[in-house]
Amino acid sequence: MKTLSFVARFAAGVACSFAVLSSSAAIAAPVKNVVLVHGFFADGSGWQAVSKILVRDGYNVSVVQEPETSFADDVKATTRVIDAQDGPCILVGHSYGGAVVTEAGNDQKVAGLVYVAAFQPDAGESPMDLTKKMPPATKAIKATADGYLYLDQSLFHADFAADVPAMEAKFMAISQVMPAAQSFSTPITNAAWKTKPSWAVVATSDRAINPDLERFMTRRAGSTTVEMKSSHVAYISHPVEVAKLIEQAATKSGQ
Numbered sequence: 001m002k003t004l005s006f007v008a009r010f011a012a013g014v015a016c017s018f019a020v021l022s023s024s025a026a027i028a029a030p031v032k033n034v035v036l037v038h039g040f041f042a043d044g045s046g047w048q049a050v051s052k053i054l055v056r057d058g059y060n061v062s063v064v065q066e067p068e069t070s071f072a073d074d075v076k077a078t079t080r081v082i083d084a085q086d087g088p089c090i091l092v093g094h095s096y097g098g099a100v101v102t103e104a105g106n107d108q109k110v111a112g113l114v115y116v117a118a119f120q121p122d123a124g125e126s127p128m129d130l131t132k133k134m135p136p137a138t139k140a141i142k143a144t145a146d147g148y149l150y151l152d153q154s155l156f157h158a159d160f161a162a163d164v165p166a167m168e169a170k171f172m173a174i175s176q177v178m179p180a181a182q183s184f185s186t187p188i189t190n191a192a193w194k195t196k197p198s199w200a201v202v203a204t205s206d207r208a209i210n211p212d213l214e215r216f217m218t219r220r221a222g223s224t225t226v227e228m229k230s231s232h233v234a235y236i237s238h239p240v241e242v243a244k245l246i247e248q249a250a251t252k253s254g255q
Contacts, residue, residue, distance in 0.1 A: 039095025049239035071186035105192030112253030
C-alpha cells in the first residue's frame with residue numbers, strides 16, 4: 001500500500017510539474033495577433049505592405065477602419081476588433097491612431113503597443129495639446145465649415161508622404177478621409193503605455209508631427225525606439241522596418 005501511495009504521489013507531482021512547464025511555455029509564446037490602426041486623412045489600406053509581411057511570417061493581422069467621426073467612435077471601433085481576437089494582441093497605431101491605441105490599449109487582451117510616427121498622450125492630454133508644445137512643419141491642414149479637417153492636396157506629397165512615389169501620394173491625397181476636428185482635441189482618460197510595454201518609430205523627416213515631439217513622447221513613455229529617415233507615413237515607405245519592430249514587440253511581449 002505504501003508503495004502504491006508513493007507511486008501515486010510521484011505521478012501527481014510529475015503531472016503538476018508538466019502542467020507548470022506547459023503553462024510557462026504558453027505564457028512565454030510570442031504574441032501572434034496584430035491589430036493595426038491608421039491615423040488622420042488615411043484608411044486601413046495603407047497598412048497593406050506591413051500586413052503582407054506579418055501574415056507571411058505567421059501572424060494573424062486585423063486592420064481597424066476607424067470612422068474618424070469622433071475620438072470615442074474611433075476607440076470603440078478599435079476595441080471591437082481587439083475583443084474579437086482569440087488571444088493577446090499587439091496594438092499598433094500611426095499618427096492620430098497613436099492616441100486611439102493609447103486609450104484602447106487598456107483592454108486586457110493588449111500585450112504591447114507600437115507607435116509609428118504617432119502621438120502618445122498622457123492622461124488628460126490630447127494630440128492638440130502635444131502639438132502646441134512642438135508644432136509641426138506642415139501648413140497643409142485645413143478645416144471645413146462644418147468642423148472636419150483635410151490636407152491641402154497641393155502640399156500633400158511634400159508634407160505627408162514625401163518618400164512615397166508621386167502617383168501613389170496623389171491618389172492618397174484625392175482619396176483622403178476627412179476626420180472630425182474635435183477628435184484631435186479630445187484628451188486621453190487612461191494612458192495604456194504606463195502599464196503596457198511599448199515600442200516606437202520616430203520618423204526623422206516627418207513634417208506632420210515634429211520629430212522632436214516624437215522623441216519627447218517616446219522617452220516619456222519609456223518606449224523601445226528606432227529612428228527612420230522617413231516622412232510621416234513610415235509604415236508605407238518603410239514597411240519592412242516597421243514590420244520588424246512589430247514582430248520584435250510580439251516576441252518580447254510574450255516573454
